[in-house]
Structures are given as structure tokens and as C-alpha cells.
Amino acid sequence: MSTTDQETPLAVRGALLRFGGILALNDVNFDVEPGETFGIIGPNGAGKTALLNCVSGVYRLTEGNVDFFGERISGLPPHRISAKGLGRTFQNMEHFRRFKVLEYVMLGRMHEARASVFASVFAWPYMERLEREERSLAMELLEELGLAHLAQAKLSDLPYGVQKRVDIARALLGRPKVLLLDEPTSGTITQERTEVSRAIDMVSARGVPTVLVDHDVDFVSRHCARVLVLSYGKQVGVGSPAEMLARPDVIETFLGTPATS
Amino acid sequence: MTTGENTLEGQATNVEVPPEAPASGASTAGRPSGLRSSKGYRLLAPFLPWLAGALALVVFANTASPYVLLISGTVLIYAISAIGLNVVMGQAGLVSIGNAALMAVGAYTTAILAKEESWSAFPLPIIISGVIGGLLGLLIALPALRLRGIYLALATLALQFFVVFAGDRYQAESGLLSGVPVPPLSIGDRYFVPGRDFVLLLGAFLGLTILVVRAMSRHAPGRMWTAISESELAATAIGVNAARWKLAAFVVSSAIIAVSGSLFAYYNQIVSAETFTIEFAVVFIIILILGGMGTMSGAIVGSVIVVSLPYVLTRLTGTLPSDGIGEWLSNNIFYVNNGLYGLLVLVVLLYMPQGVVPSVTGLARRLAHRGADQPRSSDRPARSAARPAVAKGDDKPAVLEVEDLDVMYETGARAVSGLHLRVEANAIVAVLGRNGAGKTSTLRAVSGFLGTEQVRLRGHIRLEGKDVLGSSPGRTAAAGLVLVPERDKVFPSLTVEEHLRLATSGDYRPVLEKPHFHRLRERLDQPAGLLSGGERQLLALATAAMLKPRLLMVDEFTLGLAPVMIQEVARVIRGLRDEGMTVLLVEQNAAAALELADHVYLMEGGEVVAEGTPAEMADRVTMTSEVTS
Ligand SMILES: Nc1ncnc2c1ncn2[C@@H]1O[C@H](COP(=O)(O)OP(=O)(O)OP(=O)(O)O)[C@@H](O)[C@H]1O
Ligand SMILES: [Mg+2]
Numbered sequence: 001m002s003t004t005d006q007e008t009p010l011a012v013r014g015a016l017l018r019f020g021g022i023l024a025l026n027d028v029n030f031d032v033e034p035g036e037t038f039g040i041i042g043p044n045g046a047g048k049t050a051l052l053n054c055v056s057g058v059y060r061l062t063e064g065n066v067d068f069f070g071e072r073i074s075g076l077p078p079h080r081i082s083a084k085g086l087g088r089t090f091q092n093m094e095h096f097r098r099f100k101v102l103e104y105v106m107l108g109r110m111h112e113a114r115a116s117v118f119a120s121v122f123a124w125p126y127m128e129r130l131e132r133e134e135r136s137l138a139m140e141l142l143e144e145l146g147l148a149h150l151a152q153a154k155l156s157d158l159p160y161g162v163q164k165r166v167d168i169a170r171a172l173l174g175r176p177k178v179l180l181l182d183e184p185t186s187g188t189i190t191q192e193r194t195e196v197s198r199a200i201d202m203v204s205a206r207g208v209p210t211v212l213v214d215h216d217v218d219f220v221s222r223h224c225a226r227v228l229v230l231s232y233g234k235q236v237g238v239g240s241p242a243e244m245l246a247r248p249d250v251i252e253t254f255l256g257t258p259a260t261s
Numbered sequence: 262m263t264t265g266e267n268t269l270e271g272q273a274t275n276v277e278v279p280p281e282a283p284a285s286g287a288s289t290a291g292r293p294s295g296l297r298s299s300k301g302y303r304l305l306a307p308f309l310p311w312l313a314g315a316l317a318l319v320v321f322a323n324t325a326s327p328y329v330l331l332i333s334g335t336v337l338i339y340a341i342s343a344i345g346l347n348v349v350m351g352q353a354g355l356v357s358i359g360n361a362a363l364m365a366v367g368a369y370t371t372a373i374l375a376k377e378e379s380w381s382a383f384p385l386p387i388i389i390s391g392v393i394g395g396l397l398g399l400l401i402a403l404p405a406l407r408l409r410g411i412y413l414a415l416a417t418l419a420l421q422f423f424v425v426f427a428g429d430r431y432q433a434e435s436g437l438l439s440g441v442p443v444p445p446l447s448i449g450d451r452y453f454v455p456g457r458d459f460v461l462l463l464g465a466f467l468g469l470t471i472l473v474v475r476a477m478s479r480h481a482p483g484r485m486w487t488a489i490s491e492s493e494l495a496a497t498a499i500g501v502n503a504a505r506w507k508l509a510a511f512v513v514s515s516a517i518i519a520v521s522g523s524l525f526a527y528y529n530q531i532v533s534a535e536t537f538t539i540e541f542a543v544v545f546i547i548i549l550i551l552g553g554m555g556t557m558s559g560a561i562v563g564s565v566i567v568v569s570l571p572y573v574l575t576r577l578t579g580t581l582p583s584d585g586i587g588e589w590l591s592n593n594i595f596y597v598n599n600g601l602y603g604l605l606v607l608v609v610l611l612y613m614p615q616g617v618v619p620s621v622t623g624l625a626r627r628l629a630h631r632g633a634d635q636p637r638s639s640d641r642p643a644r645s646a647a648r649p650a651v652a653k654g655d656d657k658p659a660v661l662e663v664e665d666l667d668v669m670y671e672t673g674a675r676a677v678s679g680l681h682l683r684v685e686a687n688a689i690v691a692v693l694g695r696n697g698a699g700k701t702s703t704l705r706a707v708s709g710f711l712g713t714e715q716v717r718l719r720g721h722i723r724l725e726g727k728d729v730l731g732s733s734p735g736r737t738a739a740a741g742l743v744l745v746p747e748r749d750k751v752f753p754s755l756t757v758e759e760h761l762r763l764a765t766s767g768d769y770r771p772v773l774e775k776p777h778f779h780r781l782r783e784r785l786d787q788p789a790g791l792l793s794g795g796e797r798q799l800l801a802l803a804t805a806a807m808l809k810p811r812l813l814m815v816d817e818f819t820l821g822l823a824p825v826m827i828q829e830v831a832r833v834i835r836g837l838r839d840e841g842m843t844v845l846l847v848e849q850n851a852a853a854a855l856e857l858a859d860h861v862y863l864m865e866g867g868e869v870v871a872e873g874t875p876a877e878m879a880d881r882v883t884m885t886s887e888v889t890s
Contacts, residue, residue: 019791022783022784041823042823043795043823043825043826044780044793044794044795044796044798044799044821044822044823044826045780045792045793045795045796046793048793049793049794050793053498056498057498058494058497058498077497078497078498078500079497079500079501079502079503082498082499082500083500088498088499090495090498091794091821092748092794094748094749095491095492095495095496096488096491096492096495097491098487098490098491099487099488099491103484103487106484107484107485107488107499107500107501108499108500115480115481115482115485116482116509117477117482117509117512117513120476120477120480120481120482121473121476121477124476127476127480127481128480130480131479131480131481157670159696159697159701159747160696160747160748160817160820161696161849162696162697170499171499174499174500183794183821186794186820186821187696187747187817187820187849188696188849189695189696189849189850189851191695192695192696215821215822215823215824217824252825253825254823254824254825255823255824255825256823256824256825256826256827256828256829257828
């Protein structure tokens with residue numbers, strides 16, 4: 001099968017993922033256009049995170065493939081995909097407890113770091129300078145996201161919602177060409193959501209296409225012109241948020257009918 | 262209600278802002294001016310610890326008795342080896358028992374080279390030992406790419422058997438059954454035998470090792486290793502080439518350990534396969550556990566303890582009467598010594614789980630903070646008057662009563678101060694507030710999860726009239742309290758069914774009949790760690806509900822749930838309340854909480870700033886925590 005054209009940042013074709021007897025993804029197809037913020041919504045266990053994991057190489061698709069600017073990336077190990085410019089955040093920040101915020105954010109550039117143990121020892125002054133540069137880049141970014149005062153805080157001491165913003169900073173530091181965000185607003189209040197919003201705006205201002213998975217439909221509607229609705233592995237459809245959220249099947253499996261009081 | 266003083270306190274207590282954060286965060290931007298900013302000082306500062314260390318060593322080497330010097334040499338060699346091992350175990354989090362084998366390789370290499378005219382010149386045997394060690398490290402790392410934990414440890418043991426076998430054969434073939442003699446180390450025409458000069462030389466080697474390892478762990482490599490040790494999969498997902506960095510860790514570590522083996526050979530002037538036993542390998546793991554895994558100072562302190570212990574014991578035997586206990590001790594000193602190692606490890610693991618060095622520095626930090634920010638319960642305005650009398654159950658105690666609660670973390674940050682909360686039986690109470698308002702700390706204090714950590718608690722927490730402040734989670738659970746935390750809410754390796762079986766001895770199926778919970782039924786055999794975020798939340802809630810607690814506390818029940826699930830879970834919680842359960846919710850999602858709760862508290866900066874019925878609180882809440890964009 002041939003790859004898609006080089007203009008398309010991300011193209012997913014016939015994605016199918018099986019875990020034993022469970023079909024976590026069943027024939028999912030979509031393109032992310034240049035500069036676009038593309039939404040993915042769906043009930044719990046729909047396969048949203050699994051889909052992001054397939055794109056970033058953490059899971060291997062059972063069938064189908066993923067192209068990144070026209071280049072086939074499905075099948076590559078995650079660090080290679082990351083080196084090509086695909087950035088992602090985690091839904092649950094349960095890993096990386098020992099890190100301080102700044103150190104963690106600096107991990108974001110590791111894939112392009114010209115680092116080696118030998119360089120650290122034999123080219124110490126050079127590496128030291130590099131380290132200082134990266135440190136100040138990371139600080140700048142933290143400042144932009146309103147997190148600078150937490151630079152030396154231990155990641156595991158921070159509230160969930162703050163950790164998630166730190167994770168976005170980490171992903172942004174890698175200057176991704178495509179960014180995948182997994183529920184960036186969960187655990188944050190509205191005020192903090194505006195900060196997450198700002199981060200996303202910052203990314204789209206740079207023209208970086210973003211895939212946004214989230215349960216906050218207002219938030220998704222504000223940022224995305226198109227959303228993909230997944231339901232138990234199946235693609236319900238792709239369309240504008242208003243159009244998709246009005247569909248009865250989407251209301252039944254995802255949106256529900258809030259008891260108005 | 263909010264006095265000026267309270268506002269100040271509120272700022273100081275925000276957990277989001279640990280007190281040391283602003284200053285050190287800005288360290289790259291330059292320090293405040295003053296004495297320290299003078300140029301000379303700044304240029305010199307990085308070298309001061311080294312100068313001090315070198316000076317201390319020189320003074321020590323010139324004053325210590327020959328007996329102490331003899332032991333010190335061994336301590337220094339062990340420290341180098343332990344620092345090498347620490348790269349793999351402490352930093353990259355990979356278990357290795359290959360230490361003895363790698364030291365043996367360095368030692369044999371040195372013994373062989375030192376005899377050869379053309380290879381024996383000073384640093385050559387040591388360097389070649391290091392290189393061979395590094396290559397062997399590459400070999401050990403191969404299984405490490407696939408194996409983890411105890412399996413990896415066993416794989417490194419294979420090297421142990423192989424090396425000891427080869428060493429034995431070599432000794433047998435060359436007729437050196439009692440060991441291969443090593444000519445003394447010489448630089449130019451100067452010979453080094455155990456004593457002052459050798460200690461200084463070893464000190465230089467230790468300094469070099471520290472320098473090399475520090476250069477790596479302060480830069481990208483150290484960060485990658487930490488990331489790998491925390492979660493290899495997550496590390497690769499964010500771009501860390503785990504295979505490459507694991508190889509690097511093993512190569513560096515093995516090279517350092519082989520160098521220490523080379524020095525060991527020169528120091529003892531004999532190399533024998535009998536030395537490099539599995540016990541010998543384990544000693545280095547003990548050193549790291551005792552001193553503190555992951556720190557170089559820990560490796561050094563651990564070496565001092567472990568190496569000097571047998572000598573201290575021998576001394577002790579000398580002072581005891583030569584018959585009876587003294588005789589017994591000197592006959593069994595080997596076993597007593599190993600037993601003591603075991604005991605030490607046990608004590609350290611129990612009381613200083615991170616090792617001696619981190620515990621001591623932590624204690625010092627806490628002491629420094631003590632007195633800096635004492636909670637003042639006396640000069641706080643009396644709250645009880647301001648509190649509306651919610652005490653409907655007159656003489657019957659509320660299910661949960663929190664009075665004057667202070668929670669202060671070891672860093673000095675106060676998460677909660679002077680908190681009052683009351684949860685009546687059969688009510689749903691919600692605590693709202695933004696990230697860092699102290700909500701989670703409150704829940705953790707109530708459930709007993711803070712008692713075991715480094716925090717100070719003050720005030721009263723009463724569960725149905727019984728004070729449980731500082732109780733263990735086990736005791737609060739026995740008292741009928743269950744907490745669904747924000748993180749770590751399920752056991753990743755237990756299946757869904759195992760969770761449900763843990764929660765009830767009866768039939769767990771009815772819970773799964775609820776409209777949206779049926780998804781869990783299809784996942785009964787799946788380890789909870791592989792569930793989606795929302796599925797985990799559902800499982801945790803289902804498990805907690807089935808435990809039928811007196812008081813159910815949920816930290817962010819809406820976390821990661823789709824809108825339809827939030828409505829469903831709200832229905833479930835309401836149902837539980839109708840069955841007689843009491844519920845305390847902590848929420849950021851104000852809309853969901855206002856709809857569900859009977860009574861609402863609003864927290865800010867570690868204090869309750871308002872409370873009331875949802876209707877009374879609706880405006881207030883949207884104003885303070887829901888400022889829409
Ligand atoms: N490694 C795995 N092994 C087995 N099943 C898995 C694995 N990872 C995910 N699943 C299952 O695949 C389904 C999709 O999971 P996924 O994490 O993608 O859901 P999600 O849409 O992100 O849901 P949520 O909104 O709750 O995060 C779930 O039912 C989950 O249990
Ligand atoms: Mg998910």
C-alpha cells in the first residue's frame with residue numbers, strides 16, 4: 001500500500017487493534033490537516049488512548065498503518081517516531097515520580113539531544129553549555145505556561161491537573177511537528193483550563209497540528225473544527241463538533257442527557 | 262470572614278508553591294547580588310568541595326594509624342566499585358549481581374598484565390581492565406534489553422559463574438592454586454604498598470570516578486537513566502532510546518567496577534578466585550541499600566560501614582574475655598558479621614527506606630525548617646461561632662468531624678490550616694476548590710495516608726466520635742472509611758475480577774448490572790493496569806462501593822469520565838446514599854458536585870472560605886473557582 005502525500009501531517013488508515021478477544025480499534029480512518037486541531041471524543045474505553053498509543057508506536061497496530069508527513073511510521077519503535085517529530089502527553093502522569101518539574105520538562109528534548117556518556121565526560125564544557133541552553137529554553141516555556149514558580153517542585157507532590165500542564169510543557173519543548181494530547185484538561189478547573197487552552201493556541205499559532213482527546217466537549221468544540229467520534233473501537237464519524245454532538249447515537253453513548261435543575 | 266492575616270497565610274500554605282521554589286527556579290537567571298556574586302567566588306565555588314575533600318584526605322592520610330590506613334584503602338576501592346554499581350542499580354534501576362565477576366575480570370587482567378614487561382607501566386593495566394570491563398558490560402547488557410528485575414539479576418549471575426570458573430582454571434593451569442601474585446603498583450620508580458601514599462592515590466581515583474559519574478548524571482544521560490528506571494515504556498514513548506541508554510549504563514558501570522577490581526588486585530597483591538564469591542557481589546548491593554541507592558555519597562558512606570564492621574567486631578572480640586563469649590565470637594566472627602549485615606539492612610529498610618544518607622540530609626532539612634513556620638492555633642479567630650450550626654443530629658456525633666486541622670509538609674509548606682469540616686450521617690458533602698487548595702491533603706489526612714509520611718498533623722479528626730488523627734490507613738479502614746484516591750486507585754497487576762473479589766465475599770455481579778458498568782464485565786480477566794483511564798475510575802468506584810463503608814471519600818469522581826459516565830456515577834452515588842452510606846467528595850468539577858451534594862464547602866489556600874447548601878453556594882463557587890474564560 002502506498003503512503004499518503006507529504007502535505008498531510010498525520011494519516012491513519014484502516015487502523016485495527018486487537019487485545020486477545022477485544023477489538024480496541026476497528027477500522028479507524030482519518031487525516032489530520034496542516035495546522036489543524038483535530039478532536040477525538042468518545043466514551044470511556046472507546047479506544048482513544050489506544051489510538052494515540054498506536055500512532056506514537058507504544059502499541060503496534062494489528063492491521064492498518066499510520067503515515068507521518070507521507071512517511072510510514074507504523075511499525076517503528078516509539079523513540080524513532082518521537083525523533084521524527086511526534087510529541088505526545090500522557091493521560092495519567094503516574095510514571096516519572098522522582099523528577100523535578102524542570103528536569104522532567106527537559107526530557108522533552110532528549111530525542112534530539114546529541115548526548116552520550118562520552119560527550120558528557122570528554123566534552124564536558126560543551127555539554128555543560130548545551131545543558132544550560134536547554135535549561136533556559138525549558139524555563140522560558142514554563143514561564144509561558146505559568147509554571148515557572150514550580151520549576152524545582154517534585155512532580156509527584158503536585159496536584160494532578162498541574163502535572164498534566166507540566167507534561168504539555170515537556171511535549172512542547174521537543175518542538176513537535178505533530179502533537180498528541182490525551183485529556184489535557186482532566187483534573188483542572190475552568191481557570192486552569194484557560195491555561196491549557198493558551199498552550200494549545202500557542203501550538204496552533206506555530207502551525208503545529210494537534211490531536212486533542214478530551215471529555216470536556218466545550219473545550220473540544222472551542223479548539224477543534226473537526227472531531228472524530230469513537231465508540232468501542234468503531235469510528236462513529238468525523239465532522240464538526242456541533243454536528244457530531246447532536247447525533248442521537250453520540251448522545252446516547254457519550255454525551256448523555258444532563259438532568260437540568 | 263477572611264482577615265488580612267488569613268490571606269497571607271493562605272498564600273504561604275498553597276501547596277502549589279513550595280517555599281524554596283522561586284529562588285532556586287530562578288537560579289539560571291542569576292543570584293541576588295551580595296557577597297556571593299563576586300566574580301572570584303563564583304569561579305571558585307564549584308571547586309571548593311573538591312578542595313575541601315582533597316585537604317581532608319591529605320590530613321587524614323598523614324595522621325591516621327597504619328591499621329586505619331590499611332582499612333581505608335579497602336574502603337576507597339569498595340566506594341569506587343559501589344559508585345560504578347550505582348550507575349546501573351541506583352540510576353538506571355536495573356538489578357545486577359555481576360559486581361564480583363566484573364571486579365574479578367579487572368583483577369585478573371591486572372595480575373596478568375602486571376607481569377608483562379611491556380604492559381605493566383602504570384596506568385596501562387588499569388585502563389585495559391576498564392576497557393575489558395566495559396566490553397563485558399556490553400555483553401551483560403544484552404540480556405538486560407529483554408529481561409527485567411529478578412530475571413536480569415539471575416542473568417548477571419551467569420557471568421559470575423563463568424568468571425569464577427575461568428579464574429579457577431587459570432590458577433590450576435599455572436599452578437597458582439592459592440592465588441595469582443601481583444607485583445606492587447609502581448609509578449616511575451616509586452612503589453605503592455598499602456599505606457599513606459596508596460590511600461592518597463586511591464583517593465585520587467575515587468575523585469576521578471565521582472567527577473566522571475557526576476558529569477554524566479548531571480546531564481542528559483542521568484535524566485535518561487532516571488526516566489528508564491521510572492518507566493521504560495513511558496520513557497520510550499517520549500523519545501528515550503531505552504536500549505541505547507541501558508547499554509551505556511552497563512558499559513560505564515562495568516568499566517568503573519573493573520577498574521576498582523584492578524586497584525583491588527594491586528592493593529592486595531594477590532588475586533584469587535575464592536575472593537570473588539556471590540557473597541562478595543551481594544556486599545555491594547548491601548552497601549548501596551545502607552548508604553542510599555542512587556547517591557554517590559550513599560555509596561561512600563555504605564562502603565565505610567560495610568568495610569569497617571568486621572574490624573570493629575574483631576576489636577570488640579579482643580576486649581572480651583578470651584573464654585566463653587569472646588571465644589565463641591572469635592570462632593564465629595564470619596557468621597556474626599554476615600548476620601549483622603543482614604540486621605543492618607533490615608533496620609535501614611525499616612526505618613530509613615531510602616538509605617542512611619538521604620535520611621540524614623532529609624532530617625537536616627526538616628530541622629532547618631522547624632520553628633520557621635509554627636502553626637499558631639491560638640491567634641486564629643474562633644471559627645466555631647462563624648460556623649452555621651449544622652448539628653442536626655444533636656447528641657449523635659457526625660460521621661466525620663474535622664476540627665482545627667493543620668497539615669504541614671516536610672518542606673515547610675502548609676497544605677491545610679485550621680480546617681473545620683462536618684459530615685452528617687447519610688449526607689453527600691462536597692469540598693470544592695482549585696488545584697492546590699488543600700483538598701487532597703485533607704482527604705489523605707482523614708484517611709490516614711499522611712500519618713506515615715513526613716508531615717505534621719494537628720487538630721482533631723473524629724470518625725463517629727472516635728479520634729483517628731494520625732491513625733494508619735488500616736485503622737481508618739477498619740473504622741469504616743474508604744478513600745478512592747486521585748492516583749494509584751487500582752492495583753495494576755490484579756485483574757478486574759480480583760479487585761471485585763477483594764471487595765466482597767459475596768456476589769459482585771449486581772454492581773456490574775448498572776447501565777455503564779457492564780463494560781467492566783467484559784474485562785473481568787484484564788489486569789487493572791491495562792484498563793483505560795475511565796475504566797480504572799469505574800473499577801475503583803465499584804470496588805469502594807462494594808466495601809460498604811460508613812464513609813466513602815472520593816477524590817475527583819469525575820476524573821477522566823465521559824459526560825454520560827459522570828451522570829451515571831452521580832446516580833450510583835446518590836443510590837448509595839439512599840442505601841444509608843455517607844459520602845465526602847472532593848471535586849474540581851463544580852457543576853457536577855453542586856448537583857449531587859447536600860452541603861458544600863469551598864476551600865482556598867488550605868482553609869474553608871465558605872460553606873452552605875448547593876443553592877447558596879452556586880454563585881460563590883462560580884465566582885471563585887469557575888472563572889470562565
Ligand atoms: N494493553 C492492553 N491490553 C488489553 N486491553 C487493553 C489494553 N490497553 C487498552 N485496552 C482496552 O482497550 C479499550 C480501549 O482503551 P483506551 O485506553 O484506548 O480507552 P479510552 O478511549 O482512552 O478511554 P478513557 O476515556 O477511559 O481513557 C479499553 O477497553 C481497554 O480496557
Ligand atoms: Mg484514555
